[in-house]
Structures are given as C-alpha cells and as structure tokens.
Amino acid sequence: MGVPLSDGAKRIIDKKNFAHIATIMKDGSPQVSPVWVYRHGDEILVSTGVDRVKTRNIERDPRVALSIADIDQPFPPVQIRGRVVEIVRGEAAVDGFVEVTKKYTGSEPAQRPPAGDRVVYRIEADSVVAPEK
C-alpha cells in the first residue's frame, strides 16, 4: 500500500492546480509534463490522452514523480514519488476525464470523447512531502 496523503496534500490536489508528472524515457533520462490531477481518498489519479510519450514510458517503467504547487501559495509544494499501479483505459478512463474536467472547468466536457482516446493513471505514493494542513 502507498503512504497516506496529508491534509495539506489533499487541499492542494483538490484545487485547480496542475500537477507536473515525471516519467523515465527508454534511455533512462527524465521527462516531465503538466497534467490534470484528482484523487479518490489517498489514491492519486491523472487523466491524459492515450497516445503520449509518458504512457509508453510508464508501460516500461511505472516509477513516477509528481510536483504540485498551489497557485495562491506555491511554497511549500506537494512532492510525490510513487508508482503507477494501473493504466485505466476504455469507458472507465472517459469517466475519469469527465470527473477531472468538472474539477478544472466547473462543467462537463462539451462532448464525451470516444473510449480509446483517454487513459487514467492510478498512482500509489511511496513518498509524500507536503504541508501538514
């Protein structure tokens, strides 16, 4: 099981802050990109398009790191290291896209994307550095 998120980590993840997710390329070098993030309890979820370098990287090496800075008070940030325990695909990933779109835009997406266009990464944290509150 992963480590629990502090109240401060939950507060910053639950706001409309971008997460920056780092993955490992085939040659071992790092890659990082901004993503929409949400959570179910202590599980961190990232919704993204299916055809992305990061998805191929995670399929090869599930180790990831996330950095999230609160737009109103960037420091101290949330820093997470962990693993993608599942790449969710199909309708369940589209449900995740709908959920995260509501979080960031306040409304449902204009149209539901085809199953097959979206993935959701389920991330278990091994290390969390974040404000307590």
Add this chain to the structure above:
Amino acid sequence: MAVTLTAAQRALLEAPNLAHFVTLMKDGSPQVTPVWVDYDGAHILVNTAEGRQKPRNLARDNRVALSVVDANDPYRYLQVRGRVVEMTREGAWEHINKLARKYRGPDTRYPERPGEVRLILKIVPEHVSGRGV
C-alpha cells in the same frame, strides 16, 4: 545537441512562471520539484543549494527535464529535456536575489541562512516541445 529556444519559449521562461524540475535518484527513478527559473541566452538557469537532493543527483547523472505552464494561460506550456553542463557557486547569491525580485517583487531579498552555499545549475536544452509556444 543543444537547441535554441524560440522567442515565445524564452518569454515563458522570462515571465515569473514556476518550472517543475526533474532529476534522477540513485535508483534511476525521477524526483520533481517546483523551482524558480531564468534564461541566459544559451542555458536555462536554476538556483539551488549545496547538500540538497538535486545537486547530489546531478553529480551522479546530469540528465534533467523541466516543464513550465504559463500562469496566465494554462494551455500554453513548455517541456524541455536536457543536461546540466555546469554547477557553479560563482554569482549564485546575486542570481538567487535576481530570481527573488522576479518572482516576489522588486524589493525582495532572498533570506540568507548561515552556512548555506548557493549553486547555479546551467541546463543545455536538447529536446524542446510544448503547446502554444
């Protein structure tokens, strides 16, 4: 190979947008944190301090990545992969104060901590991508 940034990419780095900066841990997994960032015409500059995780990681493996989102338009962002080609103490306190003025306002000084040795990390961008830049 080194890549020259476009005017729009430079502008994103010169505005007070945070970068999320990845280094590699000993086991090859990624670590990512938000940092202040600057551009000197050839290198992306990050300022850190001796003894922290980032310089320890970089002494072992100089491959890095960073991503920057435009604070005024989240659909504009920059992703960079590259290498730290130099870590220097020279001018590092002046540089952290320059960054403090950029990110926190013209009258700001970075708080000095006894014994802290600041370092400038000079990053050569090798792969640059993004959206709207």
